Amino acid sequence: MTTAGRSFAHDEVARLVQTLDETQERLDELTGGQVDAVTGAGGAPLLLRAAQARLRQQESEGRAFAATLSGILDALPANVALLDGDATIVAVNAAWRRFGHAGGLADAKAAVGSNYLDICDVATGDGADDAAAVAIGIRSVLAGRAEEFSVEYPCHGPTTPRWFRVMVAPVGTRGGEGGVVVMHVDVSQRRLAEESLLESERGFKRLFDHNPQPMWVEDVDTTRFVAVNKAAVRHYGFTTRELLEMRVSDLLAPTSEVASASAPARDASEGVRQARHRVKGGREIDVEVSSQRLDFGGRASRLTIAADVTRRTEAEAHRARSTSLLRIAGKLAHVGGWALTIAGYVVEWSEEAALIMGRSAEAPPEYHDMLALFAPDSRTQFQTALHACARAGTPFDLELQVPGAGRGRVVRSIGEAQRDSAGRVTRILGALHDITERRLLEEQVHQSQRLESVGQLTGGIAHDFNNMLTVIAGNAELLAERVSTDERNRLLVTMIGDAARRGGELTQRLLAFARRQPLAPRPTDVDDLVAGIDTLLRHSLGEGVDLVVRRSHALWRTNIDPHQLENAIVNLALNARDAMPSGGRLLIETANLTVDRSVAERAVDLVPGEYVRLSVLDTGTGIDRDHLEHVFEPFFTTKPAGKGTGLGLSMVYGFIKQSNGHITIDSKPGEGTTLEMYLPRSLDPLALRTPDARTASARGGDETILVVEDDELVRRFAHEQLVGCGYRVLCATNAAQALETIAADGHVALLFTDVVMPGGMNGAQLAEEARRAWPQLRVLFTSGYSEGAFDDDDGLAAGVHLLPKPYARDELLHQVRIALDAR
Template sequence: MGSGEDLVQGSQDELSELVEILHRTYQRITELTGGSADSVVHTGSGTSYLLPDIQGELQRMEAMERQHASERAAILNALPAHIALLDHSGRILAVNDTWRSLAEENGAAGTVEPVGQNYLDICESARGASAFWAGDVAGGLRSVLNRRQSRYTQEYSCLSSGEERWFLLAVTGLERDDRSGAVVMHLDVTDRHQAHQKADDLRRRLERLVDQAKVGILVHRNFKPIIANRELARLLGYDSPEGILALADSRDLFSEEEHARITDYNEARTSGGEAPAIYQVKGKRRDGSVVVIENRAFTIEWGDETAVCAMLSDITAQLETEEQLRQAQRLEAIGQLTGGVAHDFNNLLTVILGNAETLADSLSGQDDLRQMAEITVKTAERGAQLTNRLLAFARRQDLESESVDLNRLIGEMNELIRRTFGRSIEIQLALDEDVALALVDPGQLENAILNLCINARDAMPEGGRIVMETANASAAHVMERVQDAKAEGSFVMVAVEDTGTGMDENALKRAFEPFFTTKVVGEGSGLGLSMVYGFVRQSNGFVNIESTPGAGTRVELYLPQSELDEQASMTRQAEAVDSHGEETILLVEDDDAVREYVYLQLRSLGYDVLLASSALEALEILKRARKVDLLFTDIIMPGGMNGRELAREVSETYPQLPILFTSGHAEGVPGRDEESSEFLLQKPFRRQELAEKLRTVLGQGKSGS
């Protein structure tokens, strides 16, 4: 209330007191005179007062007082606050209707009239929850009434109509001449308080969201960090977000080579220009190491200024996985290429090997020529070994898996390896006595172990130590050791470890690539590890390789365990096979040279031979032929129908006809769990291998068509 209003209020109070005195004086004079006197004289001043004038003045003053009181009440009731006027002692002189309605809402209707009560007494007699703030209000009110302070405020809560409400209490001092008073106002601020509570609750939720987010969050203004979360601190190696907020420049979180680019992007982004919303950047951890980060940045309004919010994710592992996927796809593509090349090369070797072998047999009296033919045979066999390594990498060679005692196999190889490598290489065995049998092709496994040992020897030109180890392994252990492996069941591990030169990270990534080698030109084909990798993967196993420059290499082969025991695995016995026959064979081969060579070999073995250059031609011959005892077909053939499709067609029409497959690789070869009449003869094959396989298939076959 203003100073002018204070003066008006003081005059009204004084006028009310004077009117009250005048009223009592008039009543007493009327009583003393019995109402018969018309006037009275003041003896001190001689002033004469007419009693009717006094009565009229009194009536006028009373009317004015009523008018002033009505106006005062109208003003107080028009105000939205709950208002009470207090005198210098704290006694309530007046209250407005809003004050009375609050009392009614709180169940105080019908109690003592508030006007005339002392507000200090009301505060000091408060009980329960109100006592906490009422005592402070009493102290504040005394300070205002004693003129020690001009205003006192207090915010408090109370239950009103069964719900919590919040009020702002304000006590303002009043000056009336030399006396003090006060105006007490209670303002309902429940809506404002609830809005503040909602804002605070939202702020706390946002803080928790930022702090618990699984992505690093950085908010900066002109590169001064103002928000950082725990994930960002973890990502960059800080103990807490406070360590980041203490930085003078958030660019310190990134590699120095990135600072110029980050600055350009920030200037463009904050000035409305173009800047990438998502980009990769090199982050710098607190220890100085580098981490690849994906940055999603955008601007936000921060008060009257613009800030930048960056959401940062560590994508180092993701990039490594993508690189591994590209590497796997590359290896798969190379595998398909090498498989196709090996298939065609094996066709050539079949003819070369077979003819050289025939020449060697026919030149018994010509030693020089016979020696040349035998050299050709050995050279062709070396070529066959080379293509088998390619096929092993491509996982397209035929495997004859059986239950194998790894300890026995390594033990039998041990003496040979020792004699071959000499005394400069120490061979140690760490074989688990309880190791299970492995389900694997023993010949291919021997080649794989020998390749690993040779690589180990070559990595130790000054000598060193090779350790061959066996152990049982669970699927969980395999997946822990081999990245991205999805293993099931039980495994047996064979490891070859050396103390050689080791490989750097780049060589380690390419170790299984065919033709990749760390040796000088001419000293290695680069097919050793690729053959091992392909053979193990085709055997449903896994390979793990670890190497450190100067500290050696360890290669672990995880092979599936066999369900057979050792006794069952030793029951297979070889049976002597007669190498000649008189049956009729339908030979299906699209390569002219191979077809001619096999035809001559079959004829030399005593068989009648029908020739077909395609699957469709073979079906026509079967329809016309009186008798065919065996179908001998290549698998990979052009013309719309390959050898396996031909076999299915023949099996439906001639179910008793035995079938022998041949191929430069094993793609599309029937599984061993299918009909026992379906076998494979891997190219290139020697004459004796052909003879024995024919007798085996014919011996297990049924009557021809």
């Protein structure tokens, strides 16, 4: 056995090793195995075998553990470094090393051996503040002032945001003495999730806050507001703070339904409901509230959205009002609406349309039933129009007859097509207008106008006739005196005179119809007047007709010409008698009557006011409808030729109209005829009846008379007559000349003047002027009619007399004498 070139005996080596083994065994025995090493005089300690084996094993175990530990550390999803007590990096894991290349707190400088605090202290840029915070944390842990330290910091990559959490914890059990572990963990995922959650929450918050609808969250148990949005604040006028101190019920208006006010929100929970809310200041609004249960901060809550529908509610109310207005307007105007849907021929109509058609306002009729409501001719007309409208969209405007009570109704139906987007007619829309009353009124107006124009024509002719007849009659009288001895000629002259007088009577009636007869109205009791002519009437009616007079209690007075009224009554009685050839009954009835506006509006020329109504009813043959319209026209008669003049009713009509009255006639063939005269009430006291001038005897005189007459023939006639009776007669052709003559002569006692004269001043004005200058002057008017001159007067002034044209010689002389003798 050799070593280092020296050779030695194998036996000796074997003995020495045995000794060594025995020595060690002996030491173990002596110390009970509690000794690891022996130190010899040589100074170098000797580790005993057991200790050596133990150490080898420990070393191997340590290495294995270190490898495991290193593997674990490398596998950790974190950058881990172990610092010693001075913060010098003792060890790092693989992640830390990798991260070194990417920068950050654990950058390339942070390799094993560097001092981590130094690295943190010199950090600059975005991460400087975070690095400083980490340095403070590490120092605290190292010094045992903190158990551990942890902070999150951003470390954004070039494209992606990144966050880390750095954790510092002491190694070992004795504070930071044994160093610390620094660990950077990537928390970007969690952080991003949190950020995203936060962003999402922020979004919802914005959605809530900026929602244009008022929204709030209320606690289900306390019913207090726990969150309100801006719209709620804006809309309700309360501040956020105020609202958060309120309960939901505080918003309910006092007028709100009791149910919703008392029922806690717990019941009226989800879904949509109506409510009336009160905003700050007390104004009330209508809202539509919808709620949704939700968990808010761990409390059972409700999210509520309140939509203000006040305007919608108002609009609905407005629409309802407008509909009602339309309905009322339709009712007032008698206008209804209807529609016909082409598909299925479905009829719709408004309530008013139904009433116009004489139906109740229930369901509209079937198409054919609707058509059947019209008179046959109208039905065809309407149907044709509807078909044309449905086919070609032709609009129509028809007047249709609807059979019913009396003459039925007249309706105007206007229709128009409604088309779809393709231009096809889908419906016909129409209006239905009841024009029955308007038609009746129009007829009345028409009739009244016709009578008016006939009257004007008649009046004009009659006036001229009167002048001519005056001359003929007057001259016939003069001639009669001259031929008084010649019997044959006297007879001829008498015939001329009679014909002229009859002509005069005829024109008198025409003038009466034309409302141009001279009238002398005075306050009159019609009952008394009728009583006064009772005998005359009974005599005129004959045996077969029974006269019944019904007086009225306390009948009002009326202002009317009593003679003419007597004439009118007799006239009507005679008409009635003729209508009852085989006998019957005539009823004369009076009544007080107040005509109000509504009654007056339904008649033509009837003024509202107080009237005495005089009715004359017979049970005669009656007059059929077609004739009835014409009965007041002159020369219209249903009597056989020669039996009547056809002027009776015309006279009555003209007289009543001229007396500001109103007259109606109604008749049913076979039942009789009713005439009603409305005479205006007079509040003046009754006048005494003046003696009938015509009964006085004709006498002459010697006074001076001024005759004013523009018609030469008439003037000459009057002049002749008056001179013949001894009067001194002056003549003038117009008013101006007359006044000159009176002034120049100085003896004129009577002014005999025509009412109607050319030259600007009529007879009435002349008389007024003359009497102003000479109050003693007497006045006698003559007139073919009273046109204009006395229309507005109640009668002739005292001392003023009227001689109607044509007049006979006797009448002239009588009137002249009466005028002169009057006081």
